[in-house]
Amino acid sequence: MIGVDTHKHVHVAAARDLLGRRLDQASFGTDAASLRELLAWAEELGPIRAFGIECTGSFGRGLVQLLRDTGYTVWEINQPNKAARRRRGKNDWVDADAAAMAVLSGTVDIVPKTADGTAEMIRTLQVARRGAVKASTDCMNTIKSLVVTAPTELRDELAGLGPKGLIDACLNLDFGPLNSPGAATEFALRRLAVRYQALQAEMAAFTEEITALVQQTAPDLLDRLGFGPETLGALLVAVGDNPGRLRSEGAFANLCGVAPIEASSGKTSRHRLNRGGDRSANAALHRVILVRIGQKHPPTMAYFHRRIAEGKSKREAIRCLKRYLAREVYQVLKTLPLTAPPLPEPPARHLTLLPTR
Structure with missing residues (x-):
């Protein structure tokens, strides 16, 4: 079992055998040649x-792609348990070893996204669009702040x-030579307006x-009430290009953070709010529910x-509706024409000896 703690410039790997014994630890770079060295190091151990x-x-995307292309099973490791980290301390070697132990114990069953299809394309465009939206908002705020401190005549002209x-x-400001604060303000406002227009076009x-x-990938959902390109795009990105990695409707609900978490004790039987999952997908489901309630959607x-x-x-009824909506969405998403490689078998929950070299 190989565990890897990934970073931007270095990957730290740890290996354990099926009896839990430490075999070796090593660190590698993140370029293509170093990733192949990591794989060769692991294969030499057995x-x-x-x-x-x-x-x-x-950080680990390149390594995951190499391992998949080579035919190895890869599991995604969440961050180590915080309580265990406080007891054992924190460094890259400890995290890599904890990843190997998580695979060995069979407590991980998360299949990484393949990131090689439409969902990854949408994610990339959404990241860029969010950057443009943020820059556009900052640009408008800068314009308004300059108007507040502009000379009186210019401020009165632009106010309201x-x-x-x-x-x-x-854009229509006609500034002359930059020989006064007013001229400098007009020049700055015009350049900011040009920037704002460019960001809006972007x-x-x-x-x-x-x-x-989105229209090409999930036209059926896009035609339903409440689903827009951004909302549906967030759900497609959460699912990824291999929707088969979600083994059930409950797994999708957990991914979106809309599956209540049981918090029962003794004679008390209750569930609490799930604050985990993909918050962008959770927000997307929430927006759909609000639109349907506002439009008096009969089933909703x-x-x-x-x-x-x-x-x-x-508020509790809306949370229940989000879980109900996740069921509707999952029935469509699991049939999408996205890249879907064979799903690996879940890790064994017991030790199985393998022949050694």
């Missing part, structure tokens, strides 16, 4: 059952204008491409009123 890797969606009117007015281009990809309202009649608050 037959490999599986790899457990942290951060498979970021909406975003579109403000940008148009700034956002529109990203939105157009995201919409096309019937379910909502039934939960209210059971004594639940409006």
